[in-house]
Amino acid sequence: MKYIAPSSVEEATSLLSTSPSAQVFAGATDVVPQLRAGRSAPEVLVDLKKIEELVSMAKDDDKWTVGAATPTANLTEDEAFSGEFPGLSEAAGLIGSDQIQNRSSLGGNLCNGSPAADSVPAMVVNGARAVIAGPNGTRVLDVAEVVTGPGQTSLEADEFIVEFEIDRMPARSGDAYLRMIPRTEMDIAVVGAGARVTLAEDGSIEEAVVALGAVAPTVVRVPDAEAALVGNTADDETLSAVAEAASGVCNPIDDKRGTVAYRKQVAGVLAKRAVLIAIERAEQRNGSK
Amino acid sequence: MARTHITAVVNGDETEFLAEDGTSLLNALRDEVGLTGAKEGCGTGDCGACSVMIDEKVTTSCLVFAPEVEGATILTVEGLADSGELHPLQQCFLEGAALQCGICTPGFLIAAKALLDKNPDPTETEIRYALAGNLCRCTGYDKIVRAVQEAAREMRGQ
Numbered sequence: 001m002k003y004i005a006p007s008s009v010e011e012a013t014s015l016l017s018t019s020p021s022a023q024v025f026a027g028a029t030d031v032v033p034q035l036r037a038g039r040s041a042p043e044v045l046v047d048l049k050k051i052e053e054l055v056s057m058a059k060d061d062d063k064w065t066v067g068a069a070t071p072t073a074n075l076t077e078d079e080a081f082s083g084e085f086p087g088l089s090e091a092a093g094l095i096g097s098d099q100i101q102n103r104s105s106l107g108g109n110l111c112n113g114s115p116a117a118d119s120v121p122a123m124v125v126n127g128a129r130a131v132i133a134g135p136n137g138t139r140v141l142d143v144a145e146v147v148t149g150p151g152q153t154s155l156e157a158d159e160f161i162v163e164f165e166i167d168r169m170p171a172r173s174g175d176a177y178l179r180m181i182p183r184t185e186m187d188i189a190v191v192g193a194g195a196r197v198t199l200a201e202d203g204s205i206e207e208a209v210v211a212l213g214a215v216a217p218t219v220v221r222v223p224d225a226e227a228a229l230v231g232n233t234a235d236d237e238t239l240s241a242v243a244e245a246a247s248g249v250c251n252p253i254d255d256k257r258g259t260v261a262y263r264k265q266v267a268g269v270l271a272k273r274a275v276l277i278a279i280e281r282a283e284q285r286n287g288s289k
Numbered sequence: 290m291a292r293t294h295i296t297a298v299v300n301g302d303e304t305e306f307l308a309e310d311g312t313s314l315l316n317a318l319r320d321e322v323g324l325t326g327a328k329e330g331c332g333t334g335d336c337g338a339c340s341v342m343i344d345e346k347v348t349t350s351c352l353v354f355a356p357e358v359e360g361a362t363i364l365t366v367e368g369l370a371d372s373g374e375l376h377p378l379q380q381c382f383l384e385g386a387a388l389q390c391g392i393c394t395p396g397f398l399i400a401a402k403a404l405l406d407k408n409p410d411p412t413e414t415e416i417r418y419a420l421a422g423n424l425c426r427c428t429g430y431d432k433i434v435r436a437v438q439e440a441a442r443e444m445r446g447q
């Protein structure tokens with residue numbers, strides 16, 4: 001195994017196109033356990049953290065740009081970012097311990113392809129886009145389109161994610177992410193639920209996105225919950241429709257962390273709670289960004 | 290396997306060593322640099338016994354590839370004491386019996402130092418969260434938490 005740390009996106013893509021058995025990594029918090037378990041054996045390890053764009057965070061009037069290899073600790077420590085996207089910041093902050101947080105990245109969390117990856121539902125509800133570099137330049141893909149199944153992505157072998165773009169949070173909008181784990185820290189989600197809402201001037205819900213993790217082979221949106229919310233307020237009837245829709249889209253596994261019936265039930269409860277938190281946050285963001 | 294020549298500042302001293310590219314920083318520190326304080330409990334990021342600080346950030350050295358630390362500054366448990374005088378955390382762990390077999394201790398000390406660097410007056414809950422990435426099979430954690438509280442008090446001069 002050879003270690004290489006390219007210093008530019010171009011250097012990295014040309015390296016990937018010429019070395020078929022190369023694997024990129026950021027924090028290696030998924031890569032090392034997989035190497036140790038014999039689940040992968042790349043000849044070349046490509047460290048993305050020496051490329052400046054990949055480990056930086058910036059915002060302009062329209063969007064935030066977060067380098068794909070930026071340690072998730074930076075997302076929780078950046079007050080401007082966590083103030084604007086508390087849900088995404090809290091989701092990123094759930095990944096492992098402080099030791100893991102100083103290494104783990106959004107790019108790795110997404111591209112590892114785990115259905116339970118905590119930051120992914122939160123990125124999806126916020127409409128995050130991945131900027132993907134390859135030998136022919138860059139392309140932009142919705143985060144929701146990146147993972148195609150457990151451990152599978154739609155990226156080519158010589159492509160990698162440079163950064164994520166997230167449009168600035170509009171006024172009267174808020175996001176939230178909740179997960180259910182058997183312990184209080186350091187565990188894999190049994191269910192994860194992300195929500196984002198925008199309120200109309202009259203306080204009714206104008207836009208809503210709900211996404212669930214750990215209940216299907218990939219993160220799933222809950223269109224029926226979104227439809228139930230739009231035009232309404234969070235009254236009991238609407239919230240039961242949200243819960244029912246969330247339980248309905250689940251296609252979970254049965255394992256020691258939770259049975260199918262349990263995961264479905266919890267998905268409904270968490271989706272409801274996440275929507276309520278997102279609404280509360282939206283109410284507090286009456287001003288502009 | 291390719292062997293890379295690595296230069297890093299380890300516990301204040303510029304240190305050079307050779308390591309195979311796929312080797313973990315943990316194994317390089319133990320086998321090449323001769324610093325056996327950091328321990329391997331799991332090798333997969335779960336137990337925290339291998340915790341070290343890299344450029345002032347705590348991480349599990351079993352998940353770091355040795356060549357990544359070229360030019361970096363590393364602190365291991367061996368670097369905590371100051372010219373033979375134990376760090377307040379070490380002293381409080383000893384006095385408070387916050388260790389039994391001791392395998393987890395180097396990792397707890399480094400994780401606790403990382404916490405106190407950022408937050409000199411943590412609550413019990415903050416201490417427990419900051420140490421959630423460190424497992425101990427012996428003590429039941431209470432004495433560890435109390436030792437960290439005591440060290441924090443001392444370091445604040447109270």
Ligand SMILES: Cc1cc2nc3c(=O)[nH]c(=O)nc-3n(C[C@H](O)[C@H](O)[C@H](O)COP(=O)(O)OP(=O)(O)OC[C@H]3O[C@@H](n4cnc5c(N)ncnc54)[C@H](O)[C@@H]3O)c2cc1C
Binds near residue numbers: 048
């Ligand atoms: C103790 C422990 C606890 C954990 N707890 C959680 C948890 O609570 N929640 C959770 O979601 N995860 C958890 N994880 C898993 C892991 O930490 C996260 O998935 C993390 O975000 C991965 O990021 P990384 O930078 O370390 O990825 P890496 O290990 O560097 O990479 C992971 C995968 O993504 C690919 N990749 C990385 N960066 C890119 C890129 N820019 N473009 C394309 N492909 C890329 C790699 O090739 C690899 O296949 C835990 C891991 C450990 C060891």
Ligand code: FES
Binds near residue numbers: 330331332337349351
């Ligand atoms: S040995 Fe590194 S975390 Fe257990």
Ligand code: FES
Binds near residue numbers: 388390391392424427
């Ligand atoms: S003292 Fe034995 S593992 Fe902690």
